Amino acid sequence: MTIDSIPSPSPRPGTPKYLIPWIMPLFVLTIAYSLLGLSLTEKMSHSELMQRCVLMDPSRARIWSVGNIEIGLAYFGVFFGMVYYFLRMYSKSRQHLWDLGLALLYLIGSFTLDYICVQTFHPFMALLIGDAAVMTFTVMVSRQAWFQRLLGVFVPIIFLTCGVGHLLEGLSYWHLTYDVNTPWTMVTADIGFAVLVNASRFPAFIRGEDVVAELAVVKTRAEELQIEVDGRREAEEARAKSEKLREAAEARMRTFLADVLASVTEGKLRLVESDALLPPRLPQVGDAIPLDISNDMRTLRDAAKQAALSLAFLDLRWQNLITAASEAAMNAIVHAGGGMSYVGSAPSGTVQVWIEDTGKGIDMDNLPRATLERGWTTAGSLGHGFWLMLQTVDRVYLLTGPMGTTLVLEQDCVAPLPAWATDDLRI
DSSP: OOGGGSOOOOOOTTOOGGGHHHHHHHHHHHHHHHGGGGGGSOOOOHHHHHHTSGGGSHHHHHHHHHHHHHHHHHHHHHHHHHHHHHHHHHTTOHHHHHHHHHHHHHHHHHHHHHHHHHHHSOHHHHHIIIIIHHHHHHHHHTTSHHHHHTHHHHHHHHHHHHHHHHHHHHHTTTSOOHHHHHHHHHHHHHHHHHHHTTGGGHHHHHHTHHHHHHHHHHHHHHHHHHHHHHHHHHHHHHHHHHHHHHHHHHHHHHHHHHHHHHHHTTTOEEEOSSGGGSOOOOOBOSSOEEEOTTOOSHHHHHHHHHHHHTTTOOHHHHHHHHHHHHHHHHHHHHHHSOEEEEEEEETTTEEEEEEEEOSOOOOTTTHHHHHHSTTOOSSSSOOOHHHHHHHHSSEEEEEEETTEEEEEEEEESSOOOOHHHHHHHHO
16 A cells, blocks of 8 residues: 555544644643643652652662663664754755744743743642643644744654653762753653644654655656756767767768869869868968958969069969969958968979968858859859869869868969870870
């Protein structure tokens, strides 16, 4: 049978619902007031009192005292075990700290009142004011929300009061402690009564419903957290695996595309993966030339022309070079907002023009059309840039990615043989 299947006690027919919570408190309060009559019984002589007391037999007295001390220590163990849990829980909530403070105030106030009554008044009045008055006050506030919250705090305090009471009782063999033990016993009754007025909650407490519910919440939360952690880990592993597959697929696609572009352009267009695969930079001619919308590219054109003429380029060769350089520079300005350019040359008869920008690069899906299709563009321009470069220079190196694009144009003094002729010569 599960906890949920245990039937809860139902009120008797005809009992008003608003009276049900008060039945047990009023019943116990009636008994407490009735017990006041015991304080009016006839006093016994000292010998009669001692005859009724276990202290008449020293051996029994020692057993009685040691037994009470053991009981007190056991109660203390339970109390401190609960306090450890309570302090951990209360440290996270000011409301819990407030409740603990109220419970301790109740304990101190009750003990102070009982101590004064025991030391000052007749036993009847001491019990009437010290116990009965406190119990009556407890019944009056027992249905208040703030007092209902104290029930969980009173439970460990009961173990504290019982432990102190038994310890004082045990010490009485060596030293009389009744001046303190008597009012402390009354305090224990007051605290026990404070819990008893909430007897309507006992069935759930006895069956452990509160504990089971709390454990169920903790277990459910732990399971949810574990599921969340596992889900995030699996998602991260899947994302990492997907990223690796994507990078591998992109690398294969770039390699394939580089081969296709080189083949279609007869080796003129060379798509590279990194800076290390770009051609060695030739000695620079002049300063670096910035490219922006206000620059008419005359400086770049003149630098490329002068470098070509210094190597005795024919007119058509250097004119083709500056045409390609202008198109490359315009691409950087239109698509990336500008960049930097460099011109270099070598005595062997080669001129280089480097165009670098920090734009978004050319998308892999658009790369074939952007480099091979005449008139294709994404910027609203004529779209003849790459087509003209491939028609006018010997080699075009292209490195492009999210961090920017680098173009290297190379023109030789003497036009190289076409790729098909070179292949025929190898044969």
